[in-house]
């Protein structure tokens with residue numbers, strides 16, 4: 001395919017919601033042919049099982065992942081184009097503090113097999129600055145903002161194919177650190193694959 005240059009949606013409204021509320025969802029961001037091109041590239045990757053229990057809060061995880069550095073995308077054109085398109089779409093909204101400095105260097109692809117329970121309530125790491133951008137390449141699941149570590153739902157997003165979920169990272173909108181607790185449920189039918197961009201540099 002000819003890899004497109006831009007996402008299908010302006011991210012302004014979702015970025016403002018994420019800055020105000022800590023989380024936001026935008027459907028229909030990545031067109032199907034582009035998702036398929038990325039999924040085809042991913043067939044060459046070697047996935048690693050997530051630890052079933054992680055960290056002091058004992059977050060439960062059922063899935064597998066591949067963690068790439070942005071530099072690794074040089075040999076993965078569809079992924080590189082998607083990364084660039086998300087960064088361009090975010091940088092179009094420099095009025096929200098932090099976004100102009102958001103340079104995601106960490107790309108995580110996560111795969112959940114049918115029957116997986118997903119990932120229980122957690123916060124993403126403090127080392128991730130400004131924004132966490134979670135695209136769904138295939139499948140669907142509820143991604144929930146949680147009130148507590150037991151996983152009480154505050155708001156549920158439909159993380160379905162082509163959609164984007166944005167989570168506040170450290171420093172977004174000038175707020176030093178108010179990362180949302182969230183969980184992702186198991187896939188509804190068939191496998192779900194997500195593609196997440198995070199910035200580890202200040």
Ligand SMILES: O=C(O)CCC(=O)C(=O)O
Nearest residue numbers: 110119124134143184194
């Ligand atoms: O696969 C996803 O939807 C993202 C799950 C999540 O919250 C994470 O990996 O930190």
Ligand SMILES: [Fe+2]
Nearest residue numbers: 122123124182
């Ligand atoms: Fe997370």
